[in-house]
Amino acid sequence: MRYTTLFILLVTLQGCNTSLHHVSNYPYVEPREQQDAALYVHVDNLSQQLTDDVDLTETDSVAISTVVDLDNLQSSDGFGRQVAEAMFAALSREGVNMVEPRLTGRLQMDPGFGEFSLSRDADLLSTEMEITYVVVGSFQRTTSGRHVNLRLVELSSQAVVSAAYQFIPNMAGATSPRVTSVNGSLQRHEQSVL
Numbered sequence: 001m002r003y004t005t006l007f008i009l010l011v012t013l014q015g016c017n018t019s020l021h022h023v024s025n026y027p028y029v030e031p032r033e034q035q036d037a038a039l040y041v042h043v044d045n046l047s048q049q050l051t052d053d054v055d056l057t058e059t060d061s062v063a064i065s066t067v068v069d070l071d072n073l074q075s076s077d078g079f080g081r082q083v084a085e086a087m088f089a090a091l092s093r094e095g096v097n098m099v100e101p102r103l104t105g106r107l108q109m110d111p112g113f114g115e116f117s118l119s120r121d122a123d124l125l126s127t128e129m130e131i132t133y134v135v136v137g138s139f140q141r142t143t144s145g146r147h148v149n150l151r152l153v154e155l156s157s158q159a160v161v162s163a164a165y166q167f168i169p170n171m172a173g174a175t176s177p178r179v180t181s182v183n184g185s186l187q188r189h190e191q192s193v194l
Contacts, residue, residue, distance in 0.1 A: 038172035040086055042148075047090035049164030050135065050152045056096055060132040063099045064088050067148065070138040080139055083148060087135060099131050131155050145169035 056062070064087050067080035092098050137150035150164045 039082070039168065040090075042166050042168045042172055043083060043086040044090050046083075046148065046150055046164045046166050047087055047094060049166075050150060050162050051091070051094055051096065052162075054152060054162050056133075058097065061097045061099045061130055062091060062133045062135060062152070063101045063129070063131045064091075064135040065137075067137040067139055067150070070140045070149075073138070079146065083137070083139070084135075087150070091135075099129055101129060101131070133161065145172070 064084050066076045067083045067087075069075045069077070069080065088098060088100075132155060133152050134155050135150055135152055137148060139149075140147040146168050148166050148168055151160050152162045153160055
């Protein structure tokens, strides 16, 4: 009786071991961390294109505007905002003197929420900023990713000093579809806006 119970238990456990076998037939999906890191590789490439042939001095300062939807220049999404934020870091690493136009010039304490110094409320922002250049850009959606075009523009003359282009595939960061397991099957979903 003891051996029969042990045998039934082993057979049952063996059956559990093979119940997820069909999942191995799915193509490999990169871990989310690698997908997110891929976005920054593309942004680094964009920043190098913008600065390769430009001689910025220590007195030159650069601000970055939100990367906008080419079909609606008054609109962006999480992707466009994240590309702009990442570009700020990429240019800073290259030694470019950056200006933060959203800085309020004070630290606002909001109990229960935190301490804030950035805003998009024009009434809270400084009226004068020392900005020599501004990075402007747009993206165009396709089924496989986004075309990103950036320009470094001299603010006083509106002259385009340099331009950069990069195609960012859907599998890179903010544009990539989410992959979830639903009832033991992998399903892709469009990435929600950040």
